[in-house]
Amino acid sequence: MNALLRNKLRAFLTMLGIIIGVASVIAMLGIGQGSKLSIQQQIAGMGLNLVTVVPGSQQRGGVQFGASTMQSLKETDVAAILSDCPAVLAASPEVRGNGQAVFGALNWPTSLYGENESYLQIRERSVTNGRMFTDRELSSAAKVCLMGQTVVKNLFGEGADPVGQVIRFKKIPFLVIGVLDSKGLNTFGQDQDDLILAPYTTVQKRVLAITWVQSIYTSAVDSKSTADAATQIEETVRRQHKIKASDQDDFTIRNQTELLSTFSSVSNILTILLGAIAGISLLVGGIGIMNIMYVSVTERTREIGLRMAIGGKGFDILLQFLTESILLSITGGIIGILLGIAASKIIGSTMGWPIVVLPSSEILSFAVCTVIGVFFGWYPARKAASLDPIDALRYE
Amino acid sequence: MKKLIEIIKLKKDYYVGEVTVHALRGVDMVVNEGEFVAIMGASGSGKSTMLNIIGCLDKPTEGEYILDGISISSLSKNDLSGLRNQKLGFVFQTYNLLPRTNALDNVELPLLYNKTVKTKERIERAKSALESVGLSDRMHHKPNQLSGGQQQRVAIARSLVNDPVVILADEATGNLDTRTSYEIMALFQELNNKGKTIVFVTHEPDIARCATRNIIFKDGVILRESEVKDRINALEMLASIPLEAD
Numbered sequence: 254m255n256a257l258l259r260n261k262l263r264a265f266l267t268m269l270g271i272i273i274g275v276a277s278v279i280a281m282l283g284i285g286q287g288s289k290l291s292i293q294q295q296i297a298g299m300g301l302n303l304v305t306v307v308p309g310s311q312q313r314g315g316v317q318f319g320a321s322t323m324q325s326l327k328e329t330d331v332a333a334i335l336s337d338c339p340a341v342l343a344a345s346p347e348v349r350g351n352g353q354a355v356f357g358a359l360n361w362p363t364s365l366y367g368e369n370e371s372y373l374q375i376r377e378r379s380v381t382n383g384r385m386f387t388d389r390e391l392s393s394a395a396k397v398c399l400m401g402q403t404v405v406k407n408l409f410g411e412g413a414d415p416v417g418q419v420i421r422f423k424k425i426p427f428l429v430i431g432v433l434d435s436k437g438l439n440t441f442g443q444d445q446d447d448l449i450l451a452p453y454t455t456v457q458k459r460v461l462a463i464t465w466v467q468s469i470y471t472s473a474v475d476s477k478s479t480a481d482a483a484t485q486i487e488e489t490v491r492r493q494h495k496i497k498a499s500d501q502d503d504f505t506i507r508n509q510t511e512l513l514s515t516f517s518s519v520s521n522i523l524t525i526l527l528g529a530i531a532g533i534s535l536l537v538g539g540i541g542i543m544n545i546m547y548v549s550v551t552e553r554t555r556e557i558g559l560r561m562a563i564g565g566k567g568f569d570i571l572l573q574f575l576t577e578s579i580l581l582s583i584t585g586g587i588i589g590i591l592l593g594i595a596a597s598k599i600i601g602s603t604m605g606w607p608i609v610v611l612p613s614s615e616i617l618s619f620a621v622c623t624v625i626g627v628f629f630g631w632y633p634a635r636k637a638a639s640l641d642p643i644d645a646l647r648y649e
Numbered sequence: 650m651k652k653l654i655e656i657i658k659l660k661k662d663y664y665v666g667e668v669t670v671h672a673l674r675g676v677d678m679v680v681n682e683g684e685f686v687a688i689m690g691a692s693g694s695g696k697s698t699m700l701n702i703i704g705c706l707d708k709p710t711e712g713e714y715i716l717d718g719i720s721i722s723s724l725s726k727n728d729l730s731g732l733r734n735q736k737l738g739f740v741f742q743t744y745n746l747l748p749r750t751n752a753l754d755n756v757e758l759p760l761l762y763n764k765t766v767k768t769k770e771r772i773e774r775a776k777s778a779l780e781s782v783g784l785s786d787r788m789h790h791k792p793n794q795l796s797g798g799q800q801q802r803v804a805i806a807r808s809l810v811n812d813p814v815v816i817l818a819d820e821a822t823g824n825l826d827t828r829t830s831y832e833i834m835a836l837f838q839e840l841n842n843k844g845k846t847i848v849f850v851t852h853e854p855d856i857a858r859c860a861t862r863n864i865i866f867k868d869g870v871i872l873r874e875s876e877v878k879d880r881i882n883a884l885e886m887l888a889s890i891p892l893e894a895d
C-alpha cells in the first residue's frame with residue numbers, strides 16, 4: 254500500500270483513466286435518465302394519468318360512420334365512473350364547439366370547451382388570474398368563461414387583463430372570470446393555450462343545444478393505475494349502457510401508457526448507448542491499471558524476491574498487488590463518482606438539460622470499479638506471485 | 650553441540666535448455682549451533698547454489714538437508730516460506746531494502762508475514778533489533794538517507810528481528826569499502842559472541858578469517874574445510890585502519 258504513496262503522480266495518472274471512465278458513466282447515465290424523466294414529465298403534463306372515454310363509431314346496416322360519432326355518453330356516466338371506479342380520482346365530461354370569439358373590434362377563431370370544475374386537476378392546469386367557475390355556475394349553466402393566453406393576446410392584446418370583460422362566442426355573451434396558465438405547444442404541436450373554457454352545462458344548453466357529452470376525461474389516482482382505471486371504467490360504462498356480455502362496447506377508452514412506453518424505450522436506447530460509450534472508457538481505464546500494475550511488478554521484482562525470501566508466501570504477494578490495484582480502482586471510482594455528479598450538475602445548469610443522477614448508477618459504477626480492480630489486477634498479481642525468489646533477487 | 654544444519658550427499662542440477670549443469674555434486678556439511686562459518690570459492694564453484702539451498706530458496710535434486718531438525722525435501726513452497734520466516738535471516742550484498750520506506754518499517758517487514766506477532770510487539774522487536782546494530786537514532790531515515798554501511802546494518806537488523814536460528818549472509822561486505830566491511834564483520838562477530846549462528850559467503854580471504862571455520866567450494870564439491878587458527882578480531886582490525894585510508 255505504501256508503494257502507491259511512494260509513487261503519487263503515477264498512482265494518480267493511473268487512477269485518471271478510471272476517474273474519467275466513471276465520471277463519464279455517471280454523467281452519461283445522468284443525461285439519459287434526465288431526458289427520460291423529462292419526456293415522462295412532458296407526457297404527464299399532457300395528463301399521464303389521463304384516461305379518456307370517447308363514444309364508439311356509429312354503425313347502421315353494416316356501414317361504419319367514423320370514430321366517435323355515437324351520442325352514447327351522458328352526464329350520468331360521469332357520475333357512475335366517479336362513484337364506481339376506485340382507481341379514478343376525478344372525471345369531467347367534455348363538450349366542444351368551434352367558433353369565432355369576439356371582443357369589441359377584435360375576433361379570433363378558437364374552440365370552446367365545456368368542462369366541469371375537475372378540469373384543472375385532470376389536465377394539470379391552473380388559473381393564473383381570476384378564478385375557476387363554481388358549482389353554482391355549473392348547475393345554473395352560467396355564461397362565464399376562462400381564457401387561454403393565446404385567446405387573451407388576440408382579443409385583448411399582450412398583457413391585458415380580460416377579467417370582468419364580456420366577450421361573445423357565437424353571439425352568446427360570456428363574462429370572463431379567469432385566465433388559464435400558459436402551457437405552450439404540446440408534443441404534437443397543438444397550441445394548448447388557444448381555448449375558451451366554460452361550464453359544460455352552459456356549452457351543452459346554450460351553445461350546442463345537445464344533451465350528450467362528446468367525451469369523458471378522467472384522471473387515475475396515479476400513472477401506474479391507468480390500466481386499472483381503464484378496466485373499471487369499461488365495466489362501469491358497459492353496465493350504464495346496459496351492454497350485453499356478447500356485444501361490443503359502444504365507446505372507446507384511451508390512455509397515454511402506450512405513448513409513454515414508446516418514448517421511454519427511445520430514451521432507454523439513448524441511455525444504453527451513452528452508457529456503452531462511457532463503459533468503453535471505463536474499460537480503457539481498467540486496461541491502464543493493468544498496464545501500470547505490470548510495470549510495477551517488473552520494477553519491483555527485487556522487492557518481491559526479498560519479500561519471498563523473508564517469508565512472504567505467493568498468496569501474500571498476490572494479495573499485496575491485488576490490494577493495490579483494487580485500491581487504485583476504488584479510489585479512482587470514488588473520485589470519478591464525485592466528479593461525475595459535479596459534471597452532471599454543471600452540464601445540467603449550463604446547458605439547461607434535465608440531468609438525474611440515480612444512486613443506482615453510482616452503486617453500479619462503484620461495483621464495476623471493484624470488479625475492474627480485481628480483474629485487471631489479477632494477472633499482474635499472479636505474475637508477481639509466481640516469480641522465483643532466487644531469480645527475482647538477482648533481477649537487475 | 651546441536652547440529653543446526655546437516656547436509657548429506659546433496660546434489661543440485663540445473664537444466665538450461667538441453668544441457669544439464671551439475672552445480673553441486675555431492676556435498677556433506679554440518680553447521681553446529683554457535684558457529685560462524687564462511688563459505689568461500691571462485692565464481693561458479695557452487696557456493697551461491699549452496700546458500701540458496703541452505704536458505705530454503707531452492708530444493709536439492711538429490712540428498713538430504715535437515716534444518717534445525719526439519720527435513721526440507723518433503724516441504725511445499727508455502728511451508729518453505731514459513732520456514733524462512735521463522736528460522737532464517739537473510740543479508741544480501743545489495744542490501745535489498747524497500748526504497749522510500751524508513752528503517753523501522755524495513756526491519757518490521759519479516760514480522761508482517763508472521764501472523765502470531767501483534768502490531769505492538771512487532772514495533773518493539775524492530776526497535777530493539779535496530780538498537781542492537783547501533784542505529785537507534787536512524788529509525789525514521791529512509792535508505793537513500795543512509796550510508797552503505799548503515800543500510801547493511803538495517804538489513805542485518807531485519808535479519809535479526811524474527812530471532813532466526815541461522816543468519817545467512819551472501820557477500821554482505823561485497824559492496825562496502827574495507828573499513829565499513831570490518832565494521833559489519835565486527836557486528837557479525839558481536840552477534841556470534843552472543844550465540845547467533847552465522848553462515849557467510851564471501852570471496853575475500855581476509856573477511857573469511859573473521860569466521861570460526863572456513864569451507865572452500867570448488868566445482869560443486871567441498872575442496873577444503875578448516876578451523877580458522879589466526880582469527881581476525883574485526884574490532885582490533887578496525888582500530889588499526891586509519892580513518893583517512895579509505
